[in-house]
Amino acid sequence: MPQDKFPDQHLPEGEGGQAQHSDARRTFLKQSSLLTALALAPPAALKAAELKFEEKVAAVFEQVKVTLGINGKKQKLSIEPRTTLLDLLREQLHLTGTKKGCDYGQCGACTVHVDGQRVLSCLTLAAMADGKEITTIEGLANGDKLHPMQEAFIKHDGFQCGYCTPGQIMSAVACIKEGHADSDDEIREYMSGNICRCGAYPNIVNAIKEVKNGGHKV
Amino acid sequence: MKDYFFQDTVGKPMDRVDGRQKVTGAAKYSAEYELPNMAHAVLVGSTIARGSIKSIDTKRAENAPGVLAVLHYQNSIKVPGYVQEAHPTEPKPAGKPLQVFIDNQIHFNDQPIAVVVADTLERAMYAAKLVKVQYNVEKHATDFHQNVSKAVLPTVAKRNPKHGLNDYVRGKEDAYKTEPLKIESEYVIPTEFHNPMELQSIIAHWEADNKLTVYDKTQAVIGTQNAFAKDWGIPVQNVKVIATYVGGAFGNGLHTWPHETAAIIAAKKVNRPVKLMLTREQMFTMVGYRPHAWQKVGMSATKDGKITAITHEAIGQTSSYEEFTESTLQQTRMMYTSPNVTTRYRILPLNVSTPIWMRGPGEATGAFALECALDEMAYVIGMDPLEFRLINHTDKDPEKNLPWSTKYLKEAMQMGAEKIGWRKRQLQPGMVKNGEWLVGYGMGVGTFGANRGRAKVKATLHKDGTLVMQSATTDIGPGTGTAMVQIAAQNLGLPPEKIVFELGSSLYPPSPSQGGSATVATVGSAVHAVCQVLKKRLTSMVAGNSDTSFKGATVENLTFKDGYVSLTASPSARLSFGDILKQQNLPELEVTEESSPDASLRQKYSMYSYSVHFAEVQVHPLTGQIRVTNMVSCADAGTIINAKTAGNQMIGGAVGGIGMALTEGAIMDHRFGRYVTKDLAEYHVPVHADAPNISSLFVNKPDLINNPNGTKGIGEIAIIGVAPAIANAIFNATGKRIRELPITPDKLMMV
Numbered sequence: 001m002p003q004d005k006f007p008d009q010h011l012p013e014g015e016g017g018q019a020q021h022s023d024a025r026r027t028f029l030k031q032s033s034l035l036t037a038l039a040l041a042p043p044a045a046l047k048a049a050e051l052k053f054e055e056k057v058a059a060v061f062e063q064v065k066v067t068l069g070i071n072g073k074k075q076k077l078s079i080e081p082r083t084t085l086l087d088l089l090r091e092q093l094h095l096t097g098t099k100k101g102c103d104y105g106q107c108g109a110c111t112v113h114v115d116g117q118r119v120l121s122c123l124t125l126a127a128m129a130d131g132k133e134i135t136t137i138e139g140l141a142n143g144d145k146l147h148p149m150q151e152a153f154i155k156h157d158g159f160q161c162g163y164c165t166p167g168q169i170m171s172a173v174a175c176i177k178e179g180h181a182d183s184d185d186e187i188r189e190y191m192s193g194n195i196c197r198c199g200a201y202p203n204i205v206n207a208i209k210e211v212k213n214g215g216h217k218v
Numbered sequence: 219m220k221d222y223f224f225q226d227t228v229g230k231p232m233d234r235v236d237g238r239q240k241v242t243g244a245a246k247y248s249a250e251y252e253l254p255n256m257a258h259a260v261l262v263g264s265t266i267a268r269g270s271i272k273s274i275d276t277k278r279a280e281n282a283p284g285v286l287a288v289l290h291y292q293n294s295i296k297v298p299g300y301v302q303e304a305h306p307t308e309p310k311p312a313g314k315p316l317q318v319f320i321d322n323q324i325h326f327n328d329q330p331i332a333v334v335v336a337d338t339l340e341r342a343m344y345a346a347k348l349v350k351v352q353y354n355v356e357k358h359a360t361d362f363h364q365n366v367s368k369a370v371l372p373t374v375a376k377r378n379p380k381h382g383l384n385d386y387v388r389g390k391e392d393a394y395k396t397e398p399l400k401i402e403s404e405y406v407i408p409t410e411f412h413n414p415m416e417l418q419s420i421i422a423h424w425e426a427d428n429k430l431t432v433y434d435k436t437q438a439v440i441g442t443q444n445a446f447a448k449d450w451g452i453p454v455q456n457v458k459v460i461a462t463y464v465g466g467a468f469g470n471g472l473h474t475w476p477h478e479t480a481a482i483i484a485a486k487k488v489n490r491p492v493k494l495m496l497t498r499e500q501m502f503t504m505v506g507y508r509p510h511a512w513q514k515v516g517m518s519a520t521k522d523g524k525i526t527a528i529t530h531e532a533i534g535q536t537s538s539y540e541e542f543t544e545s546t547l548q549q550t551r552m553m554y555t556s557p558n559v560t561t562r563y564r565i566l567p568l569n570v571s572t573p574i575w576m577r578g579p580g581e582a583t584g585a586f587a588l589e590c591a592l593d594e595m596a597y598v599i600g601m602d603p604l605e606f607r608l609i610n611h612t613d614k615d616p617e618k619n620l621p622w623s624t625k626y627l628k629e630a631m632q633m634g635a636e637k638i639g640w641r642k643r644q645l646q647p648g649m650v651k652n653g654e655w656l657v658g659y660g661m662g663v664g665t666f667g668a669n670r671g672r673a674k675v676k677a678t679l680h681k682d683g684t685l686v687m688q689s690a691t692t693d694i695g696p697g698t699g700t701a702m703v704q705i706a707a708q709n710l711g712l713p714p715e716k717i718v719f720e721l722g723s724s725l726y727p728p729s730p731s732q733g734g735s736a737t738v739a740t741v742g743s744a745v746h747a748v749c750q751v752l753k754k755r756l757t758s759m760v761a762g763n764s765d766t767s768f769k770g771a772t773v774e775n776l777t778f779k780d781g782y783v784s785l786t787a788s789p790s791a792r793l794s795f796g797d798i799l800k801q802q803n804l805p806e807l808e809v810t811e812e813s814s815p816d817a818s819l820r821q822k823y824s825m826y827s828y829s830v831h832f833a834e835v836q837v838h839p840l841t842g843q844i845r846v847t848n849m850v851s852c853a854d855a856g857t858i859i860n861a862k863t864a865g866n867q868m869i870g871g872a873v874g875g876i877g878m879a880l881t882e883g884a885i886m887d888h889r890f891g892r893y894v895t896k897d898l899a900e901y902h903v904p905v906h907a908d909a910p911n912i913s914s915l916f917v918n919k920p921d922l923i924n925n926p927n928g929t930k931g932i933g934e935i936a937i938i939g940v941a942p943a944i945a946n947a948i949f950n951a952t953g954k955r956i957r958e959l960p961i962t963p964d965k966l967m968m969v
Contacts, residue, residue, distance in 0.1 A: 082340055091258075091339055096250035097243015099465070101415045102498040106898035109415055137243035146241065154237040157866045160695030162240030163415040163465030169241060184911075192905040195898065197415050197466050198695045199873025200866055201909035 071139025267891025416465020506574025544580030658951025735931025875940020
C-alpha cells in the first residue's frame, strides 16, 4: 500500500497532530534565527559554514502531514510542501494514469477531480489538497465496469497515443457535469485546455456528445 | 479481389486492442515503471548558444539534500564509444550526434551540460538550479535569413553524385524563366516542434556492469539497442530496450538524444536505476524539430493549363555539428507532367540543435511551396486549381520513367471535391460570404513513398486456440497492434479477440523503427507470412490425420475460419486449431517468419501513397481572424486495415496541418540564440477549438505490388498538403497570398 511508505510519519488526527505542527513551526523559527546569525557572521565564518548551508536550509523544509481521499480511499501522507499533487500521484503513490505533459498548466494531461471539480494537478501543491477527495483516471471506472466516458472514448477512438487521454476523459466528465456540453462548439471551447497532439479532437467531441446525449450519469 | 480484402476483419472499424489500457490509465509509458531504489535526474542546459564552459561550480548542488551526483564534462564517466572517436590526436568528429559531457564546447543554447541526480524529483530539480556555470562566449549564428548565403550542398550529395539530394534537371534548366505565363514565389516555414504530449523520458538501469535495460521513449527499439551497445562497448543482447507505449513522437523518437546517454551515465555513476524526464522547455531544444526552410518555386504553364516548367529550390536549417537532410523536393520531380523540372537543395548549418524528421517531414515542407505555387499558377491562367491538377496528372513516374504500382489520386480528388462542395468555390477571391465573414476553398495534394522494410514476426499458436505474435516494432499512436491483429485474423481465420500482438521490446524479433509510414507494409507483411506458414503447418497436420476426410488435404482445398479448419467442399468436417495441436500432442506451435520487399518489383514500379486535402475557411475582413470551418482529407493508401484508426490518423494529420498553417512557429531571440516560444503557452499547437469537423475518405484499393496486404502508408500523407490547402483557401477567401507560415491575423492584415 502506498501509505506504508511513510509508516512512522502517520499522525493521529486532532490535538497530537496539531502539536507536532506547532513544534515544526518552532523548529523553523529556530533555524531561521540561525540563518540570520549566519548571515550576520563575518565572511570567514560564512565560508566555513558554506558547505552545510544548503543542508540547513533544506532541513527547514519539514514534511507536512496531509490526509487525502484518493479514489475513495483515505490516505495519510507525509510530504514535502513543494510537492505537486501530480508528482505525489505519479512518483510516490505510483498512480501514473495522471500524466505530466508540461508541468505548467498548459496542456491538461494532468487533469484530476478535486472534490468533483476538474483541476490541473501540476498546478496544485499536494498540501493544498489536504482533506479533499481526489479522483484520478484509475478511480473512474466502477471496478471492471468502465465509466460511460471511457467506453465512449474507445468506441469513437478518441485518442491515438493515449497519453493525453486520462486528462481528456477527466475533463470531459467534468465538462458535462458543469453543463458545458450543449453543442459541438461549446464542447470544443470547454475542452480547449486539454491538448491532443495526435489530433483526435473530432472523435473526442463525438465521444462527449454520445455520453451527454445518452443520458448517462457522469 | 475486392471480396478478399473486405470480408471478415480487414477494413472493419475495430476498437483498439489497447483501448482499455489507455482509457483506464493502465498503459505504462517510459517514465512510469517502478524500480526499486530509483533515483531522479534533471539536466542543466547551457545559457549561451556558442562558446565553451570556463568554469562549472557544482558545490552547492552537490551539498543540497538528497543529491547523489552532479556530472559534467570534467567528472562524467566517458562513454567508451565516444572516447574512441574523440581521441585528442584526431580531428573532432564532424557530422555526428551531440556527445554529451565529452568536452567544454557549447554548440547551441540549452545544450545539456550537466546532470543532477538525487533521491527525489523535487530535490533533483532544486539542486539543478544551484549549478553555476561561467562561459567563454563566442559569436553565434542562429538567424536563418541573415546567414542564408552560407547554405551548402549536403556532404552525402557531395560524396555521391548519384545521391538524390543533388541538383536535378529534367529537360531544360530553369526553363520557366523564358516562358510568358509564369510565377516566381518564395515560401518560408519556421522551425516547428513535434511536442508530443508525453515528455521524452528514460529510465536507465544497469542490471550488471555490462548489462543495461532502458525504458525509453523511442520509435526504434532495435535501433536504440544497437546504438547503446555500441556506445558502451557491450554485446547487443546485453542491452534491453522497452517501449511498450509511446505517448506520441511524430518523428522525434527516431534519433538517440543526449538526454538518454546522460541518464545512462548517471545510472552507472550512482549505481541505481535513474529516471530522467525532460521538461517541456527542453522538448524545444533537445529532441529535434522540423527545420526552418526557405523555398522558391518558379513555374510556367500554357493558357490551356499544361505546366511547361517547374524550378523548386529549398534551403533547410541544420546544426553546426550534424548534417540533417530531408526529402523536400522529391514530389516536385514526380507529381506533375512538366517536361522541364529543376530542383536544388541546400542546408544551412547554424548554432542550433539538430533537427529531426517531423511528421510528413520534408515532403510536408516541400508540398507547402509546390501546392501553393500550383494554386498561384492556376490563378494566373484563370483555371480551377482542381482542373489544373487533373490536366497535369502523371500517369507514370516521369522521374524514374516507371509505371506506378498503384495510383488512385484522381478518385481521391473526386471524392474530396464532392464532399467539401468544391462547386461552391468561385474562381475570383472574395466572392463567397457568410455574413461578414469571407469564405474560401482550397486544396493541396500530398505524396510520400510507399515504403516497406524488412521485419520478423514470431507467432505462437497455443492449444487453447489463441495466437500470440511478437515483433520489435513500436506504436506511437496509429494503432499498430490493432492492425496486426486484424491482418492475422484475416489471414489465419481466427477471431481477433483470440489474437495478441506484442511490440515495443528488443527481446522480440527485429523490426525497423516506426517511421516513414512503413510499419503496416513492413510488419504487416511479416504477419501475413507467418500466418501462411501456420496454415501450411496446420494443413500438413490435418492431412496426416487419422480422420480420413482430411487425408491429402492442401491449403487450397481447406477453409480457415473462426479458429477452425474445414474442407471447403464439405464444411461439416472441421477441427479447431487447438484440437489439431492436441492431436499432435503439441502444447503450442511456434513459427518465426521474416518478410522483405521484392527488390525486383521495386526496380519495375514506382510506389507512392497519395492524399488530397480540401479546406473551407472563413476569414473576418476586419480582424483577420481565420477559422477552418470544414476539412476533407482523402487518401489513396491501398487497403485500409482498420477504417476507424486509419480515419483517426487522417484526422490527426489534418489537425497537425492546421497547426502548421495557422498557429505553429518558433520565435527565437537571436541576441541569445534562445527560443522565446519555449512552452505550450507560447508555441501554439491546435486545441479543440481550432479543429472543425474533419472527414477522412479512402479510395481503399489494394496495392498488391507493394505488399501482400495491399497497404500503403498513411501517417505522412495525412499532413502533407494540408497547410497549402488552408493557405490556398485563405487566398480564395481574401485575395491575399501569405507565403510565410504560420498565417496569423497580423500577416493577413499587413498585406
